[in-house]
Amino acid sequence: MMKSLISLIVFACIAFTLISAVDMGEQKIYVVKGNKAKEPLEIVFDRYFCSQDRVPITEYFNTAQAIKPNGDTYFFNDIGSLFLWLERQEEKDELTLFVYAQDTERYVPARSAWYSRIEVTPMGYGFGAYEFQIYALADHYFDEMYTCAIRGETLWNPIVRRLLVENKL
Template sequence: MKKLIPILTIFVLIAIVVTIFLSMSEQKKMVVIHSGNHEKKPVDITLNHFQDTQCGMTITTKENSAQVVSADGKTWFFDDVGCMALWFENIDFKDEATIWVYSHDTNRYINGRTAWYSRVAKTPMSYGFGAYEKKKDGFIDFNQMLLYMLRGENLTDPYVKQKLLGK
């Protein structure tokens, strides 16, 4: 009997750990794709419950976030405009996609295709593209932002960072 006590203790501890992990996974069902958005409006996301489709990060703030809606009402979420740009390059419904980006100057989701982008914003993945509704000097349009992102000309490149920020 004395030899069984350590083995039983180990099994009990394993059972407790498994139970804890299973209960945590049930509580934190992350949303990566939302279906049924046939109006193609921005989805009201729950912070810390939605996950970036490109990088897998949890979306902890609406600032810098983006959403892409397909014609069939599926919505994908991003914590950084740069992540959206990387993902956007590889989809086959680019022309039909509705793009929403969270605006720094109006604090709401705006059309990503008509937004203006700063190249030096502090963003979750450090790409630097902050969306704005109103144009200011030095801002770029959607197509320029995509081009800079796809060429790697963003703040993650030390040479670009030096040029843009002097750091």
């Protein structure tokens, strides 16, 4: 009798824990399917989550979107997160990529944007996108920034950070 009472209490505690752990709020969105127009989508803050880092997107600055050929749209809270995610994809050249430009405050094609390496970003990588080239700030190409991200040459690296801050890199 005592064993069954204890097992019933343990079962009730486990069931309560599982039920309370279920998110009853709005659904978290990591991917939106069916974007056949391959245009950047409007993000609902705190509901859309970064596909790489699994954190909520709380503002447009430094965000990015990647659209696969089938229309699946992935969201990123940091451009560095986009680069790391992109490295794992097989169809890199077939993806449509957008980054949020800080100078025009709209999404622009990532491959034609200009980049800065010293921005304050949500995940700390330091990559900021600009639609237009700004001498001595946003004068880096997409491929150059992609390579830097894959090599770990971001603001996370203390040596790279120091060289960038001192304007020696």
